[in-house]
Structures are given as C-alpha cells and as structure tokens.
Amino acid sequence: MIRFSVVVPLFNKRDHIVRSLSSILSQNVKDFEVLVIDDGSTDDSVAVVNQWLSTLDKADSRKFIVIRQLNAGVSSARNLGVENAKAEYVAFLDADDYWESNHLFELGRLVDDFSDQVDVFSSYCVQMNEITLYPKLKAYSNFRGVVDFFKVALISNGFINSSNCCVKRSIAQTKPFPVGMKNYEDSVTWARWVGRKGFAFSPEPTSVYVISNAEASSNVDLNSLLTYQKILFEECDSNYYVLCFYFLRFSFIHGLYAKSFMTNLGYLYLVKRVMFGGGLLFLALLPTLFVPVSLINALKNIRKK
16 A cells, blocks of 8 residues: 655756655655656656666556656646645655655654644755755754744754655645745745644654755745745634744745845845835845845854854
8 A cells, every 4th residue: 555655846857866766766665656747847857767767677667657747837746746646645855855765764653643633744854065964953853743833944944845744645635835936835835734733743864955056046036925925824824923923034034045145236126026015024124135145144154053
C-alpha cells in the first residue's frame, strides 16, 4: 500500500533532478510513489529523467510517473501532482533539493504520532550554498511535537518549506497552492493549511534546501505581498491579531531581503508601487526604506551563524 505520494515540480533543472530523484529512491521506507510534474521545461530535463528511469529495475521505475504540462508555474505543477496523487499523504520536494535516506521514515513517525491533531508535518531542513548551513531552531532544537506556525515560521526556513513539508492529501486538494503568485505562494499555503492547529515537527535533519543566489535575486517581487495579505486574512483560520503581527514581520523581513539585492533607488521605486496597497503593508515596508543595505547584509550573516 502506498503511504506517501511525493510531488516533484520540474522546470529546467536538468543538472539537479537526478540527485533529487535518487534521494527519494534511496529512502529506507519504500511505500511511496513519485509524481514528477514537468512545467513546460525548455531544456532536456524530461529526457534526463527518462534516461535515469531506464537504468532502474522495473519495481523501482514503476514508482515514478512523469506528467507534462504547458508552463503554468510551480503552484500549478504542485496542484497537478496533488490531483494525481493516490496516497493519503503528499510530500513535496523541489527538483534541485534532496532528502536524506530517513526523511519519509521520520515523516511517517510524525504521522503516526500526531495525525489526529494536525494535518501538516515536517522535519528539520538544512540549507546549502557554498557551505552547509544549519538554520537556527532556537528553543525548538530538541523539540519534537506540534508547533505554532506563526511563532516559528519566521525564525528560519528550517521548520517548513517546499522540500520538507508533508500534508494530508484532502487538505491540499481543498486548499490548493495559489496560481499566479511569483513569490511566497508556498508560505501562504502553509499558513492556510495549518491555521490554528499548528504542524507536527521533528528536529531530525532529513532534507537539504539548496540556495541559489542568482535565482533568489532575480525573482524578488513585492507585488506578491498584496496577494499574500489578501489570501492570509480571507482564508487562514487563525486569530486576527496573530495574523496581523505575523504579516507585519513577514513583510518587513522580505522587504529587507528584497532591498539587499537592489539599489536604493530601485527598491524605492518597487516599494512605492506596493506599499499603499494596504495599511499593514505600509507599516511593514516604510521602516525598510531607512535600513542601510550594509546593515541588512550584516544581519543576514549573523542569522546564518
């Protein structure tokens, strides 16, 4: 019986996708299927996947399904994967990230222990750029159990992201990823999925999130904060004031992050276009105009340590 459906959205990741898929195949539990959703890749990513699949024995290759669609964005690809999933639980892995061999095993333990309380599960994710980083978990470094998303999500990316998250399929089907957002579509989806319940978390490091500075700097779009704000307050089941405080912090942090990749003039132009779209967004972004980039970069380096 299949316990996990693993959804891997794929777009132009020919150099990384085999490592990702190999890490799934190397799991020490085998009750899974893998849905590779090609989002209209313009390189030979699909050919690379098919070539790799041809080297597997039949039992292993049957675990993998490749589905192709015209380019519609990562949210659409993930949603298509969820639509075709057979298992009760859906786990996600980006095409340039990878899992340690115990990832699904650890998720299975969380499901066994906490599925009667929550709908979402994750284990500690480390980050890798030139070096491997271990994002701070603060008071949760040895904590295994249910955590409050709105308390921990902004501590670090190590708690929940698009390569360590697992969700009940029924939840992902009724609350799909928002299509059309350029940024933050995953963060607002976690918020909608967990709501007041929180999510089950393990501090066991079982996945690796590969950071690409080139991609990060080229994809900054603060306009997505307007959509984030709308979805968060209309669709998330949580206390209004908790959501306000969370959104203020989220927007402030991501405003600073965007500024670190831009000139002051370019950032001012970008902020002017979005900050008057809502009172909370104005309050969050206004202070970022006065924070020097040198200080932002220093804070980023401190946060990594």
